[in-house]
Amino acid sequence: MDAMKVGKEMMAVLASDGLGDLSKDAIELMIDATMEDGLLQDAPIVGTLFNLAKLGAGIRDRLLARKLFRFLREVSDLTASERARVVDELAGTDAKREKVGEVIIDVIDRSGTEDKAALIGLLFVAAGRKIIPSDSVIRLSAIISQASLSDLVALADSGVSAIANDRRFALQANGLLTWKITNPPNVSATVSVKALADAVYETPFELEWALSKDADTIVAVCFNDEEPAESRRGRFFDDVVVY
Numbered sequence: 001m002d003a004m005k006v007g008k009e010m011m012a013v014l015a016s017d018g019l020g021d022l023s024k025d026a027i028e029l030m031i032d033a034t035m036e037d038g039l040l041q042d043a044p045i046v047g048t049l050f051n052l053a054k055l056g057a058g059i060r061d062r063l064l065a066r067k068l069f070r071f072l073r074e075v076s077d078l079t080a081s082e083r084a085r086v087v088d089e090l091a092g093t094d095a096k097r098e099k100v101g102e103v104i105i106d107v108i109d110r111s112g113t114e115d116k117a118a119l120i121g122l123l124f125v126a127a128g129r130k131i132i133p134s135d136s137v138i139r140l141s142a143i144i145s146q147a148s149l150s151d152l153v154a155l156a157d158s159g160v161s162a163i164a165n166d167r168r169f170a171l172q173a174n175g176l177l178t179w180k181i182t183n184p185p186n187v188s189a190t191v192s193v194k195a196l197a198d199a200v201y202e203t204p205f206e207l208e209w210a211l212s213k214d215a216d217t218i219v220a221v222c223f224n225d226e227e228p229a230e231s232r233r234g235r236f237f238d239d240v241v242v243y
Contacts, residue, residue: 007101074121
């Protein structure tokens with residue numbers, strides 16, 4: 001299947017009426033049977049999903065297929081009209097749908113783990129329910145794809161304090177953290193240049209770290225704030241793998 005057709009197929013699946021009728025149990029069965037021939041492939045939606053799974057031997061078929069199904073398992077919670085609206089808002093023309101579909105598949109492929117593919121699905125669900133704007137889905141998905149799942153869970157559990165200093169700049173580069181320079185203690189805004197220089201010499205400037213707006217959105221959408229931390233960590237079976 002060529003790249004343009006793959007992208008178009010993905011967007012067609014996302015907007016399809018049949019995706020909502022496909023139960024999570026059925027999707028789990030499909031994950032286990034992804035690359036095997038069988039009667040399931042004769043069903044319209046399932047057949048399309050199998051086509052997506054068989055993108056080519058060079059794209060690590062089975063792993064990518066499992067990530068796609070984890071993504072679609074979350075997205076299937078939306079109604080067909082909600083999904084169709086997000087697809088229209090992301091890409092209003094056939095040509096653009098092909099490109100956006102390719103981008104979605106690529107981001108999911110690069111995410112590294114099935115659990116992060118599920119988080120990307122939750123972003124799509126949030127857009128479908130108008131919790132976040134549709135045009136933020138791709139950007140936020142890319143942030144999740146590039147971040148370590150263990151870092152994402154740590155930020156959701158405890159915020160910046162859970163991240164070691166040597167990791168913070170990496171998360172800042174990913175768009176998850178921001179920083180600003182704070183004045184040395186006991187130095188006012190009107191202090192003289194000499195007094196400021198003396199204060200800096202004695203007590204260097206410090207960095208004050210915080211979650212970025214995008215990180216706040218990801219935590220709110222993908223991690224239930226009311227869910228206990230232990231339960232939240234238990235939702236992810238592969239967070240011991242660092243990506």
